Amino acid sequence: MDDGGVKVFTGFRVQYNDARGPSKGGIRYHPNVTLDEVKALACWMTWKCSIADIPFGGAKGGVICNPKEMSNLELERMTRRYASAIADFIGPYRDIPAPDVYTNAQVMAWIVDTYSQLKGYMVPEVVTGKPIPLGGSLGRDTATGRGAVFCTREAGRVTKMTLKGASFAVQGYGNAGSNYAEILQELGGRLVAAADSQGAVLSKKVIDALKLLKHKEKVGTVVGMPGTEKISEDELLRTECDILVPAALENAITKDVAKGVRAKVIVECANGPTTPEADTVLDANGVFVVPDILANSGGVIVSYLEWVQNLNRLRWTEEEVNTKLEDKITRAFSDVHETSQKEKVSMRTAALIVGVGRVADAIKTLGLWP
DSSP, X not given: OTTSOOOOOOEXXXXXXXXXXXXXXXXXXXXXOOHHHHHHHHHHHHHHHHHTTOSOEEXXXXXXXOGGXXXXXXXXXXXXXHHHHHGGGOBTTTEEEEEOTTOOHHHHHHHHHHHHHHHTSOOGGGSSSOOGGGTOOTTOTTHHXXXXXXXXXXXXXXXXXXXXXXXXXXXXXXXXXXXXXXXHXXXXXXXXXXXXXXXXXXXXXXXXXXXXXXXXXXXXXXXXXXXXXXXXXXXXXTOOOSEEEEOSSTTOBOHHHHHTOOXXXXXXXXXXXXXXXXXXXXXXXXXXXXXXXXXXXXXXXXXHHHHHHHHHTOOOOHHHHHHHHHHHHHHHHHHHHHHHHHHTOOHHHHHHHHHHHHHHHHHHHHOOOO
16 A cells, blocks of 8 residues: 555456356446455346347456545556456456446556566457557447447337437436436437436436536536536436436335336446336336346447457447447347347346347357366
């Protein structure tokens, strides 16, 4: 540590399944990281990659720490120590980490450097979500939000909802949530409510997504945005709107919250924002839910595109990346929706049928050996 003392951090890396290709998954730094949480996220990543039909399995990593209480140098030293500890278990053909909660492109750069120093040559393809000069992909920073917007467009098509003029509320105005809001606003959507960890705001008219982001960057929260009133997070989740976007942490929509949801469509930008009990209520109330393992797969799709560019030493334009993202996630939505209609099940169950089914097929085709 900066004061010369030594502190022990506990970290994890879980590889859930690699039947369809090398493992893929982010690394999160958070004081509440647990092994069970990392296992669950690695499981989700397996189905997410399978649904998007990209040749990856699922993995996840995490370190129990509070990055907000650590200096940049302490974060670097901890990251390099963690990277060296898992170096024998990761690699461009084995397991490719990426950013997640409280990690970013700089953390990925430290991992690339540590891994490359151990190998003796530059290996940028060992992680994705890197800075652009180190082989990061154009379009990666907006990929999760953009992919969710493509899913929203497809959901609008099948539910006969027009995006132009559609009202939407975003719970979790971070990277994914703010990018989603900006992109959907460009397509004619109307942001009426937003929330972050400090509170939530509502407007009776419309909130400018870009101005809201600038306000948050300036004061640290969406609260206090001119032209809005402060509301509770529960009130935001129950706001009357066309589209509700949970883009924060797990279990935001509980059974009790679900009873009051008035949105026609829910697009899950976060991982696991809806409890199983809430799912039952939403289904019964006819709310169309685009599940997390489909809605937020834009990030891993563009991570795959970054990996492909790195392996082949290519550089695609942002337009090329966005076009490939649109093609992949639109096909994934179509596969899930067709399964939903055919099997007469919810979109979440259909997504799992597609995702688990493809992994099962891969395992059966590979065979059991030895």
